[in-house]
Amino acid sequence: MDKKFYEKPTLAVAKELLGCYLVHGECVGKIVETEAYLWDDPASHSYRGKTRRNMAMFGAAGTAYVYFIYGNHFCFNVVTNKEEIGEAVLIRALEPVKGIELMKKRRGVEDVRQLCNGPGKLTQAMGITMKENGKSLIDGELKIIGGEKVREGDVVKTKRIGITKGAEMAHRFYIKNNRYISHK
DNA sequence: CTCTGGATTGAC
DNA sequence: TCAATCCAGAGG
Numbered sequence: 001m002d003k004k005f006y007e008k009p010t011l012a013v014a015k016e017l018l019g020c021y022l023v024h025g026e027c028v029g030k031i032v033e034t035e036a037y038l039w040d041d042p043a044s045h046s047y048r049g050k051t052r053r054n055m056a057m058f059g060a061a062g063t064a065y066v067y068f069i070y071g072n073h074f075c076f077n078v079v080t081n082k083e084e085i086g087e088a089v090l091i092r093a094l095e096p097v098k099g100i101e102l103m104k105k106r107r108g109v110e111d112v113r114q115l116c117n118g119p120g121k122l123t124q125a126m127g128i129t130m131k132e133n134g135k136s137l138i139d140g141e142l143k144i145i146g147g148e149k150v151r152e153g154d155v156v157k158t159k160r161i162g163i164t165k166g167a168e169m170a171h172r173f174y175i176k177n178n179r180y181i182s183h184k
Numbered sequence: 185c186t187c188t189g190g191a192t193t194g195a196c
Numbered sequence: 197t198c199a200a201t202c203c204a205g206a207g208g
Contacts, residue, residue, distance in 0.1 A: 035191070043191070045204095053204060070192050071201030077191085090191055120192050163191055182192095 001137070001144045006061035010036045010080040010087040015157075015173050016085040017078070020148040022094060024126045024142045029094030029101060029116050033174040033181050035160050037077070039086045043166035046086030056134040058086045064142060066123070066133040072156075073120030076128050078137060092161070092172075102127075118182040133138070147153045150175055 001020065006013060014036040022029050037044040045054040053165070056065040057079055065077040065088050077088040094116035096103055103115045103125040116122035123129070128142065137143050154176045158174060161183060174181050 037191070045191080048205080051205075067191085068203070069190065071203070073192050075191060092191085118192070160191075164189095 003060070003062050003138055004078050006078060006137075007082065008080070010038055010089060011171065012087045013078070014171070015155060017089060017091070017144070018155060018173055019147040020174050021097065021145045021147050022091065022122075022126065022142075023145060024128060024176070025099070027099030027126050028097040029122065029126065030097055030147055031091060031093075032095050032178045033093035034172070035089075035090040035092055036171040036173075037082075037088050037090060038171075039081075041166050041171075043160070043163045045167075046088075049083045050086070050101070054086070057088050058084050059134065060136075062136060062138045064128075064132050064135050064137055064140075066128060066130055068115045068130065069120070074123040074129060075119040076123050076126075076132070090119060091122065092119050093117050093174070093180055094126075094176065096125070101124075103117065110111065113179060117180050121182075 014034045017031050017034050020031050046057045060083045063079040077090045079088045083089040096115050107125050115125045156176050158172050160172045
């Protein structure tokens with residue numbers, strides 16, 4: 001995916017990322033669930049302006065924004081829209097495609113459905129850490145490549161998960177009937 | 185400096 | 197349904 005792709009409106013990118021492949025080293029996963037975080041969204045880390053932690057979110061489209069949460073987990077986001085706007089898409093779940101043995105080893109579980117069905121799980125399975133924060137997804141080690149188009153009727157749009165502020169916003173997208181969605 | 189709570193997970 | 201776990205951000 002080139003910079004043009006990530007510069008589009010964040011909700012459009014969140015939807016279009018479904019079906020694309022996230023690649024890191026030997027591991028590959030198909031994106032099956034995303035959530036959009038906009039600049040005027042009280043749930044977004046960028047809502048109260050730029051800080052040391054959320055700086056990457058204000059970077060150029062196609063930058064990785066990784067943060068540590070709940071004392072245990074990393075979450076991986078793709079920065080969208082124009083630089084300094086502060087919008088991003090959280091990758092919530094992947095369908096494992098390649099490097100599954102390594103994913104199992106990193107996660108410590110055998111069930112393939114339990115490898116990447118949650119934002120904290122997929123970062124562990126893919127080996128994504130704070131080291132990736134602020135890196136470019138366009139020419140870096142970690143990247144996203146196009147996959148098969150998801151039919152319009154197979155895209156489901158709903159309310160986001162696990163937040164209190166702005167919980168009513170329907171900014172979550174996932175592939176209908178996919179077995180690798182989070183919260184199951 | 186202290187206090188609060190979170191874009192989660194996994195165990196019960 | 198709920199605790200673990202710890203750091204960023206806000207307020208004094």
